[in-house]
Amino acid sequence: MSPQFVLTIGRDALTILLMIAMPVLGVVMAVGLLVSIFQAVTQIHEATLAFVPKLVAAMVIFAIAGPWMVSTLVDFIRRTIESIPSVVG
Template sequence: MGPESVIDLFRQALLVIILLVSIIVVPSLITGLIVSVFQAATQINEQSLSFIPRLLVTFLTLILAAPWLSSIITDFTHSVFDVIPQLIG
C-alpha cells in the first residue's frame, strides 16, 4: 500500500463529495440569487420570501436527482471495495 494509492482514493472521494454537494447546492444558490434580485428590485424585505423558494428547490432537486446521486455513491463504494485487496496486499 503506497501513499499514491491512498492519495488517489482520497482524491476520488473528495471529487464524489464535491459532485454530490454541488448538484444539491447550486440550484438553491441560483434560486436565492433570483429571489434576492427580485427583493432588491421591489424593495420587499421579507425573510421567508428568500427561504421558502430555496427550500422547495432543494427538495425538488433531491427528489429528481436521488436515483443519480445514489448510483454515484454506489459506484464509488463498489470501486472502493474492489481496491481494498490491492491496498492491503
C-alpha cells in the first residue's frame, strides 16, 4: 500500500463527508439565521424557538436527501472494499 493510495482514500473520504454534510448543515444554518432574525425583531428569546425549527428542518432534509446520502456512502464503501485485493496482492 503506497502513501499515495492512502492519501487518495483519505481525500475521497473527506470529500464524501463534505458532500453529505452540506445539505443538512446549510439548511439548518439558514433556518437558524431566520429564527435569530425573528427573535431579534420580536425580542422573544425562547430557547425552544431556536431549537425546534432547526430540528424539524434537519429531519425534513434527512427525509428528502437521505436516500442519496446512503447511496453515496454505500458506493464509497463498496469501492473501498473492492480495492482491498489490489492493495494486498
